[in-house]
Amino acid sequence: MQPLNYPSYPFRFKNRENKIYIFDVIRKKFVVLQPEEWVRQHVVHNLISDKNYPQAHINVEKQLLINNLKKRYDVVVFNPNGSIEILVECKSPDIKITQQVFDQIARYNLQLKAKYLMVTNGMNHFFCKMDFENEQYSFLKDIPSYQS
Template structure:
């Protein structure tokens, strides 16, 4: 897999019947190692090991409905009260972060109402704060502290 612009981590990898798998520390199971999963797992490790976000408050690939369409958010960090704090949309490293990707995560957040939204392909990362009173997103330079 491609080297990403994220801190290296000690991943548990295994091969079975010609397929590569990576262990998800949140869901506590091995998953097929796709380019998007590679980014997602790196980002989860960043959140837990470098940003000190509580692993117990992270949800991965949870379902949501939007205009009768079933969708899945990649990573959601909840605050201590159980409200959505940070929504992260992951793309494979070769997928360009463009208006389409930004629209996707903003559509998801209309339903999820997270205070912060991030978009990453493992090479570039963007983070915004959503201010519901203004109905506007403001780009941030770093990830929010979890308190």
Template structure:
């Protein structure tokens, strides 16, 4: 797998039936190591270790309803009341973070109204806070840590 723009983490790997697997500490199981999963696992560790997001508040590949359609959120962080604080869209490193990707996470966010969005392909990261009253996205240079994000609600 390609090097990513995240710190290095001690991920656990194994092979089964000629497939590379990586251990997901949130789902507590080995999952197939695909490029998008490589990015997601680094993002999970980044949020926990660098930004102090509690692992127990993370949801991975959680189903949500968007205009009566079933969609899966790559990664989300909720508060103790179940409100979404952060919604994360992970793409493979070779997928550019363009308007189409931003529109995807914006659609997924419509029913959950997260305080913050993160898009990452492991190389580039985009963060934004949402001002629902003004109907604006406020792009951030850095992702807030967990304690800062909780105060944004």
């Protein structure tokens, strides 16, 4: 896989049936290593190792229902009270981050109500803080680190 715009992390890999798998520390299992999964695993390790979010507060690839359609979010970080702090949308490195990607995460967030949004393709990362009262968001340089 190509290097991404993240630090190096101690990933675990295995090869089975001519496919490479990467260990997901959140789902606690090996998953097929696809370009989007490569980005997702970097995000998860970044949240844990660099931003100090507890592993127990992170959820990966869960289904949600939007307008009666089954969708999946990539990564969610919960607050200790159960509300959602961060919603992350991961794309393959060859996918450009466009308005459509922001529209997708915005649709998900209408239901999830995350305080922060992150969109990344592993090379480019965008961070927003939501202002629900004024129905807008502001771009940030980064998402905040965890504070207990």
